[in-house]
Amino acid sequence: MAGSLEGRRAVVTGASSGIGEATVAALAREGAAVAVGARRRDRLEALAERVDGTVQVHEVDITDEAAARRFIDESAQTLGGLDILVNNAGVMLLGPVAGAEVEHWQRMINVNLLGLLYCTHATLPIMGQGGGGHIVNVASVAGRHATLGSAVYNMTKFGVVAFSEALRQEVLHANVRVTCVEPGFVDTELQGHNEHPMVVEAIEKMRKDLGDDVLKADDIADAIVYALTRPPHVAVNEVLVRPTKQSR
Ligand code: NDP
Secondary structure (H helix, E strand, O other), rough: OOOOOOOOOEEEEOOOHHHHHHHHHHHHHHOOOOEEEOOOOOHHHHHHOOOOOEEEEEEEEOHHHHHHHHHHHHHHHHHOOOOOEEEOOOOOOOOOOOOHHHHHHHHHHHHHHHHHHHHHHHHHHHHHHHHEEEEEHHHHHHOOOOOOOOHHHHHHHHHHHHHHHHHHHHHHHEEEEEEEEEEOOOOOOHHHHOOOOHHHHHHHHHHHHHHHHHHHHHHHHHHHHHHOOOOOOOOEEEEEEOOOOOOO
Protein backbone atom coordinates (compact mmCIF):
# COMPACT_ATOMS: atom_id res chain seq x y z
CA MET A 1 0.00 0.00 0.00
CA ALA A 2 1.35 3.44 -0.89
CA GLY A 3 2.43 5.59 2.08
CA SER A 4 1.03 9.06 2.63
CA LEU A 5 4.35 10.68 1.62
CA GLU A 6 4.89 8.58 -1.50
CA GLY A 7 6.84 10.56 -4.12
CA ARG A 8 7.86 13.29 -1.67
CA ARG A 9 11.55 14.22 -1.34
CA ALA A 10 12.87 15.17 2.08
CA VAL A 11 16.05 16.40 3.77
CA VAL A 12 16.60 15.79 7.49
CA THR A 13 19.46 17.44 9.38
CA GLY A 14 20.90 15.85 12.51
CA ALA A 15 19.78 12.40 11.40
CA SER A 16 22.57 10.42 13.05
CA SER A 17 20.71 10.02 16.36
CA GLY A 18 17.58 10.76 18.37
CA ILE A 19 14.67 12.66 16.85
CA GLY A 20 16.34 13.04 13.43
CA GLU A 21 17.02 9.33 13.13
CA ALA A 22 13.45 8.44 14.15
CA THR A 23 12.05 11.02 11.74
CA VAL A 24 13.98 9.54 8.82
CA ALA A 25 12.61 6.07 9.60
CA ALA A 26 9.07 7.48 9.85
CA LEU A 27 9.33 9.45 6.60
CA ALA A 28 10.74 6.44 4.76
CA ARG A 29 7.92 4.27 6.16
CA GLU A 30 5.46 6.74 4.63
CA GLY A 31 7.19 6.42 1.28
CA ALA A 32 9.34 9.59 1.14
CA ALA A 33 12.84 9.51 -0.34
CA VAL A 34 15.17 11.08 2.22
CA ALA A 35 18.60 12.70 2.18
CA VAL A 36 20.19 12.70 5.63
CA GLY A 37 22.93 14.91 7.01
CA ALA A 38 25.12 14.97 10.13
CA ARG A 39 28.81 14.74 10.98
CA ARG A 40 28.88 11.05 12.00
CA ARG A 41 28.82 9.27 8.65
CA ASP A 42 28.98 5.78 10.19
CA ARG A 43 25.74 6.39 12.08
CA LEU A 44 24.03 7.70 8.94
CA GLU A 45 25.19 4.69 6.93
CA ALA A 46 23.89 2.31 9.60
CA LEU A 47 20.54 4.14 9.46
CA ALA A 48 20.40 3.93 5.65
CA GLU A 49 21.13 0.21 5.91
CA ARG A 50 18.39 -0.34 8.48
CA VAL A 51 15.64 1.66 6.83
CA ASP A 52 13.61 0.21 4.00
CA GLY A 53 13.52 2.89 1.28
CA THR A 54 15.70 5.56 -0.30
CA VAL A 55 18.06 7.13 2.23
CA GLN A 56 20.99 9.15 0.88
CA VAL A 57 23.86 9.81 3.24
CA HIS A 58 25.67 13.17 3.46
CA GLU A 59 28.44 13.80 5.96
CA VAL A 60 28.02 17.50 6.73
CA ASP A 61 28.71 20.07 9.41
CA ILE A 62 25.83 22.50 8.96
CA THR A 63 27.70 25.29 10.75
CA ASP A 64 29.86 25.55 7.62
CA GLU A 65 27.71 27.68 5.31
CA ALA A 66 29.21 26.37 2.06
CA ALA A 67 28.93 22.76 3.24
CA ALA A 68 25.30 23.27 4.33
CA ARG A 69 24.43 24.75 0.93
CA ARG A 70 26.22 21.92 -0.89
CA PHE A 71 24.29 19.39 1.21
CA ILE A 72 20.94 20.91 0.27
CA ASP A 73 21.83 21.43 -3.41
CA GLU A 74 23.24 17.93 -3.88
CA SER A 75 20.29 16.38 -2.05
CA ALA A 76 17.79 18.20 -4.28
CA GLN A 77 19.75 17.23 -7.36
CA THR A 78 19.95 13.53 -6.59
CA LEU A 79 16.39 13.31 -5.25
CA GLY A 80 15.06 15.26 -8.25
CA GLY A 81 13.67 18.13 -6.14
CA LEU A 82 12.90 18.96 -2.55
CA ASP A 83 9.47 18.97 -0.90
CA ILE A 84 10.34 18.72 2.80
CA LEU A 85 13.14 20.13 4.96
CA VAL A 86 13.34 19.03 8.59
CA ASN A 87 15.71 21.39 10.42
CA ASN A 88 16.37 19.13 13.38
CA ALA A 89 20.12 19.28 14.18
CA GLY A 90 20.78 20.88 17.55
CA VAL A 91 22.95 20.95 20.64
CA MET A 92 22.06 21.79 24.24
CA LEU A 93 24.84 22.80 26.62
CA LEU A 94 23.26 24.15 29.77
CA GLY A 95 24.56 26.00 32.83
CA PRO A 96 24.68 29.41 34.47
CA VAL A 97 25.68 32.39 32.35
CA ALA A 98 28.42 33.48 34.75
CA GLY A 99 31.50 31.37 34.22
CA ALA A 100 30.09 29.55 31.20
CA GLU A 101 32.33 28.20 28.45
CA VAL A 102 31.87 30.76 25.68
CA GLU A 103 32.60 28.01 23.18
CA HIS A 104 29.40 26.25 24.32
CA TRP A 105 27.40 29.38 23.43
CA GLN A 106 29.11 29.59 20.06
CA ARG A 107 28.32 25.96 19.33
CA MET A 108 24.63 26.34 20.21
CA ILE A 109 24.26 29.53 18.19
CA ASN A 110 26.14 28.06 15.24
CA VAL A 111 24.16 24.81 15.07
CA ASN A 112 20.71 25.73 16.45
CA LEU A 113 20.44 29.08 14.68
CA LEU A 114 22.97 29.60 11.91
CA GLY A 115 22.95 25.99 10.69
CA LEU A 116 19.16 26.09 10.49
CA LEU A 117 19.32 29.41 8.64
CA TYR A 118 21.90 28.17 6.12
CA CYS A 119 19.83 25.07 5.28
CA THR A 120 16.63 27.10 5.01
CA HIS A 121 18.27 29.76 2.83
CA ALA A 122 19.56 27.12 0.42
CA THR A 123 16.18 25.34 0.35
CA LEU A 124 13.81 28.25 -0.34
CA PRO A 125 14.72 28.85 -4.00
CA ILE A 126 14.51 25.13 -4.69
CA MET A 127 11.03 24.90 -3.16
CA GLY A 128 10.10 28.10 -4.99
CA GLN A 129 11.02 26.54 -8.34
CA GLY A 130 9.22 23.33 -7.40
CA GLY A 131 5.97 25.12 -6.62
CA GLY A 132 6.04 24.77 -2.82
CA GLY A 133 7.08 22.60 0.08
CA HIS A 134 7.11 22.18 3.83
CA ILE A 135 9.77 23.27 6.33
CA VAL A 136 9.74 21.75 9.81
CA ASN A 137 11.87 23.47 12.44
CA VAL A 138 12.59 21.53 15.62
CA ALA A 139 12.61 24.10 18.44
CA SER A 140 11.79 23.08 22.02
CA VAL A 141 9.63 23.76 25.05
CA ALA A 142 12.75 25.79 25.86
CA GLY A 143 11.68 28.07 23.01
CA ARG A 144 8.46 28.83 24.90
CA HIS A 145 9.56 28.91 28.55
CA ALA A 146 12.88 30.22 29.83
CA THR A 147 14.41 28.62 32.90
CA LEU A 148 17.37 29.29 35.14
CA GLY A 149 20.46 27.54 33.78
CA SER A 150 19.16 27.41 30.22
CA ALA A 151 19.63 31.03 29.12
CA VAL A 152 21.56 30.60 25.88
CA TYR A 153 19.77 27.42 24.83
CA ASN A 154 16.51 29.32 25.53
CA MET A 155 17.82 32.17 23.42
CA THR A 156 18.47 29.88 20.44
CA LYS A 157 15.13 28.06 20.71
CA PHE A 158 13.09 31.26 21.24
CA GLY A 159 14.91 32.38 18.10
CA VAL A 160 13.79 29.31 16.17
CA VAL A 161 10.16 29.86 17.25
CA ALA A 162 10.25 33.54 16.22
CA PHE A 163 12.01 32.78 12.94
CA SER A 164 9.46 30.08 12.10
CA GLU A 165 6.53 32.47 12.47
CA ALA A 166 8.17 35.25 10.46
CA LEU A 167 9.19 32.74 7.77
CA ARG A 168 5.63 31.37 7.68
CA GLN A 169 4.29 34.83 6.84
CA GLU A 170 6.97 35.32 4.17
CA VAL A 171 6.51 32.05 2.28
CA LEU A 172 2.80 31.28 2.55
CA HIS A 173 2.07 32.67 -0.92
CA ALA A 174 4.84 30.53 -2.36
CA ASN A 175 2.87 27.51 -1.15
CA VAL A 176 5.46 26.67 1.49
CA ARG A 177 4.14 25.53 4.87
CA VAL A 178 6.15 26.03 8.05
CA THR A 179 5.80 23.94 11.17
CA CYS A 180 7.60 24.57 14.43
CA VAL A 181 7.83 21.47 16.64
CA GLU A 182 8.54 22.07 20.33
CA PRO A 183 9.39 18.90 22.22
CA GLY A 184 9.63 18.51 25.98
CA PHE A 185 12.01 15.97 27.50
CA VAL A 186 12.86 13.30 24.92
CA ASP A 187 15.14 10.38 25.73
CA THR A 188 18.06 10.95 23.32
CA GLU A 189 21.81 11.69 23.39
CA LEU A 190 21.12 15.44 23.69
CA GLN A 191 21.24 15.72 27.49
CA GLY A 192 24.38 13.54 27.73
CA HIS A 193 26.67 16.28 26.37
CA ASN A 194 26.26 18.34 29.55
CA GLU A 195 29.03 18.43 32.13
CA HIS A 196 28.03 21.14 34.59
CA PRO A 197 27.24 19.35 37.91
CA MET A 198 24.10 21.43 38.56
CA VAL A 199 22.80 20.58 35.09
CA VAL A 200 23.71 16.90 35.25
CA GLU A 201 21.90 16.66 38.59
CA ALA A 202 18.81 18.49 37.29
CA ILE A 203 18.64 16.26 34.21
CA GLU A 204 19.03 13.11 36.31
CA LYS A 205 16.26 14.28 38.61
CA MET A 206 13.93 15.06 35.73
CA ARG A 207 14.64 11.70 34.10
CA LYS A 208 13.96 9.95 37.41
CA ASP A 209 10.74 11.89 38.00
CA LEU A 210 9.47 11.11 34.53
CA GLY A 211 10.51 7.46 34.68
CA ASP A 212 9.07 5.46 31.78
CA ASP A 213 6.85 8.41 30.86
CA VAL A 214 9.69 10.28 29.15
CA LEU A 215 9.05 10.98 25.45
CA LYS A 216 10.69 8.72 22.88
CA ALA A 217 12.17 10.08 19.63
CA ASP A 218 9.39 8.22 17.79
CA ASP A 219 6.77 10.35 19.57
CA ILE A 220 8.24 13.47 17.98
CA ALA A 221 8.66 11.75 14.61
CA ASP A 222 4.91 10.96 14.79
CA ALA A 223 4.12 14.65 15.37
CA ILE A 224 6.28 15.64 12.40
CA VAL A 225 4.61 13.08 10.13
CA TYR A 226 1.20 14.31 11.33
CA ALA A 227 2.04 17.89 10.31
CA LEU A 228 3.47 16.77 6.97
CA THR A 229 0.48 14.64 6.01
CA ARG A 230 -2.32 17.18 6.47
CA PRO A 231 -4.22 18.20 3.31
CA PRO A 232 -2.61 21.09 1.38
CA HIS A 233 -4.97 23.73 2.81
CA VAL A 234 -4.12 22.78 6.43
CA ALA A 235 -0.95 24.21 7.94
CA VAL A 236 -0.04 22.85 11.37
CA ASN A 237 2.19 25.75 12.35
CA GLU A 238 3.08 24.78 15.88
CA VAL A 239 3.19 21.53 17.84
CA LEU A 240 4.24 21.50 21.51
CA VAL A 241 4.65 17.96 22.85
CA ARG A 242 5.53 17.28 26.49
CA PRO A 243 5.67 14.08 28.48
CA THR A 244 2.33 14.05 30.29
CA LYS A 245 4.03 14.39 33.67
CA GLN A 246 6.51 17.17 32.72
CA SER A 247 5.56 20.25 34.73
CA ARG A 248 7.35 23.03 32.84
P1 NDP B 1 20.68 14.19 19.56
O1 NDP B 1 21.89 14.66 20.29
O2 NDP B 1 20.32 12.74 19.63
O3 NDP B 1 20.75 14.62 18.04
C1 NDP B 1 21.31 15.82 17.61
C2 NDP B 1 21.68 15.70 16.15
O4 NDP B 1 22.23 16.94 15.70
C3 NDP B 1 22.71 14.62 15.89
O5 NDP B 1 22.30 13.85 14.78
C4 NDP B 1 23.96 15.40 15.56
O6 NDP B 1 24.75 14.69 14.61
C5 NDP B 1 23.37 16.65 14.92
N1 NDP B 1 24.32 17.75 14.89
C6 NDP B 1 24.91 18.36 15.94
N2 NDP B 1 25.78 19.28 15.51
C7 NDP B 1 25.76 19.24 14.15
C8 NDP B 1 26.46 19.93 13.14
N3 NDP B 1 27.37 20.86 13.42
N4 NDP B 1 26.20 19.63 11.85
C9 NDP B 1 25.28 18.67 11.54
N5 NDP B 1 24.58 17.98 12.46
C10 NDP B 1 24.83 18.26 13.75
O7 NDP B 1 19.48 15.08 20.13
P2 NDP B 1 17.92 15.12 19.82
O8 NDP B 1 17.52 14.14 18.81
O9 NDP B 1 17.25 15.14 21.12
O10 NDP B 1 17.81 16.60 19.23
C11 NDP B 1 17.24 16.91 17.99
C12 NDP B 1 16.62 18.30 18.08
O11 NDP B 1 15.57 18.27 19.05
C13 NDP B 1 17.59 19.40 18.55
O12 NDP B 1 17.36 20.56 17.81
C14 NDP B 1 17.19 19.61 20.01
O13 NDP B 1 17.51 20.89 20.47
C15 NDP B 1 15.70 19.36 19.94
N6 NDP B 1 15.06 19.03 21.21
C16 NDP B 1 15.40 17.89 21.90
C17 NDP B 1 14.81 17.63 23.13
C18 NDP B 1 15.18 16.47 23.99
O14 NDP B 1 14.74 16.40 25.14
N7 NDP B 1 15.95 15.50 23.48
C19 NDP B 1 13.79 18.53 23.68
C20 NDP B 1 13.50 19.67 22.85
C21 NDP B 1 14.11 19.88 21.66
P3 NDP B 1 26.36 14.61 14.59
O15 NDP B 1 26.83 14.70 16.00
O16 NDP B 1 26.61 13.28 13.96
O17 NDP B 1 26.76 15.74 13.71
